Amino acid sequence: MKKTIAVFAGLIFALLLLFQVSKYAIISGNVNIEIIIAAIAIVFLIVGIYLNKKSLQKETVDTTEIDYNKIKELDITSREYEVLQHIAQGLSNKEIAETLFLSESTIKTHVSNLLLKLNAKRRTQALQVAKELQIL
Amino acid sequence: MKKTIAVFAGLIFALLLLFQVSKYAIISGNVNIEIIIAAIAIVFLIVGIYLNKKSLQKETVDTTEIDYNKIKELDITSREYEVLQHIAQGLSNKEIAETLFLSESTIKTHVSNLLLKLNAKRRTQALQVAKELQIL
DNA sequence: AATAGACTCATACTAAAGTACCAAACCGTT
DNA sequence: AACGGTTTGGTACTTTAGTATGAGTCTATT
Numbered sequence: 001m002k003k004t005i006a007v008f009a010g011l012i013f014a015l016l017l018l019f020q021v022s023k024y025a026i027i028s029g030n031v032n033i034e035i036i037i038a039a040i041a042i043v044f045l046i047v048g049i050y051l052n053k054k055s056l057q058k059e060t061v062d063t064t065e066i067d068y069n070k071i072k073e074l075d076i077t078s079r080e081y082e083v084l085q086h087i088a089q090g091l092s093n094k095e096i097a098e099t100l101f102l103s104e105s106t107i108k109t110h111v112s113n114l115l116l117k118l119n120a121k122r123r124t125q126a127l128q129v130a131k132e133l134q135i136l
Numbered sequence: 137m138k139k140t141i142a143v144f145a146g147l148i149f150a151l152l153l154l155f156q157v158s159k160y161a162i163i164s165g166n167v168n169i170e171i172i173i174a175a176i177a178i179v180f181l182i183v184g185i186y187l188n189k190k191s192l193q194k195e196t197v198d199t200t201e202i203d204y205n206k207i208k209e210l211d212i213t214s215r216e217y218e219v220l221q222h223i224a225q226g227l228s229n230k231e232i233a234e235t236l237f238l239s240e241s242t243i244k245t246h247v248s249n250l251l252l253k254l255n256a257k258r259r260t261q262a263l264q265v266a267k268e269l270q271i272l
Numbered sequence: 273a274a275t276a277g278a279c280t281c282a283t284a285c286t287a288a289a290g291t292a293c294c295a296a297a298c299c300g301t302t
Numbered sequence: 303a304a305c306g307g308t309t310t311g312g313t314a315c316t317t318t319a320g321t322a323t324g325a326g327t328c329t330a331t332t
Contacts, residue, residue, distance in 0.1 A: 041180040042180075043177075044177040044178075044180040044181045045181070077278060077279085078278090079278075088260075088264065089261075089264055090256065090264035090265070092258060092318065093318075093319070094318085102279090102281085103280075103281055104281095105280080105283090106279075106281060108281095108320065108321090109279090110279090111319080111320070112319095112320060112321065112322090120226065121228070121320090122228060122319080122320085123320090124224075124226045124259060125225075125226025125227070127260065128225055128226035129226070213308060213309085214308090215309065228289085229288075229290095238310070239310075240311095241311045241312055241313090242309075242310050242311055242312095244289075244291090244311095246309085246310095247289080248289095248292090251291095257290090258289085258290085258318080259289075259290090
């Protein structure tokens with residue numbers, strides 16, 4: 001975090017410097033105007049690309065938005081979805097039952113209903129389908 | 137695709153126009169130099185951000201690079217990895233056996249070895265671990 | 273108050289998944 | 303040719319997963 005601030009401070013300083021240098025270069029008439037304009041354009045193009053890449057990095061790590069509308073369309077209830085999320089964690093029915101303070105029977109019924117609604121034969125297939133539908 | 141070309145052509149044209157306008161504005165001395173430099177900087181900053189966003193969109197849809205070195209580190213053989221990929225597709229052992237022209241027994245041994253190497257108790261957990269290790 | 277949907281849980285199954293152990297064939301290396 | 307690792311496959315068994323069915327509870331809505 002400190003590093004980020006330092007980088008940004010340096011960047012802003014460098015840009016201000018470029019700004020002033022350009023101004024006086026134009027006024028003094030020593031340098032070709034085209035070159036200065038091009039230099040500014042290129043520098044800010046690069047800065048734009050860099051800034052954008054930095055800001056996108058965090059978002060794009062696991063940004064696959066969950067389609068909550070699709071969950072409703074499939075008539076998946078909140079409890080069922082909760083179970084689905086636990087399946088995705090790799091938990092067994094018994095483990096899910098323990099974490100949710102329910103009996104294994106209840107989890108089994110939820111899973112069965114999930115498989116029907118997701119049109120899957122196995123829990124692994126349910127995961128694959130759910131990811132394809134952007135539900136997970 | 138045609139749209140992209142048109143957009144880019146228009147963009148380049150606009151930039152060239154800006155370039156020329158800037159040059160003559162500076163030479164004629166009608167406009168403040170700072171404003172022109174700032175305008176160029178802002179325009180190219182925005183262009184840079186836009187271009188980068190466009191180019192990243194395709195990559196970032198499912199860009200979670202697979203760490204092949206980690207696969208080797210875990211001593212996961214090519215056949216085992218192949219089976220892992222099929223598990224991720226939601227296939228059963230029997231189905232994997234059919235698609236790879238192997239017996240179900242063979243798939244079971246591969247799966248068992250995978251579970252050991254990934255330190256998982258179930259295939260769903262194996263998937264979760266594999267994704268966490270960026271193997272899938 | 274009655275109804276519908278969600279949630280819970282049980283029993284009794286069948287079907288997969290997974291373990292343990294063994295063994296043969298294959299393949300590249302020493 | 304012998305060795306180590308991979309791949310393949312079998313048997314026998316245990317453990318999960320999943321299905322089918324029925325039923326009681328809870329809650330919001332009519």
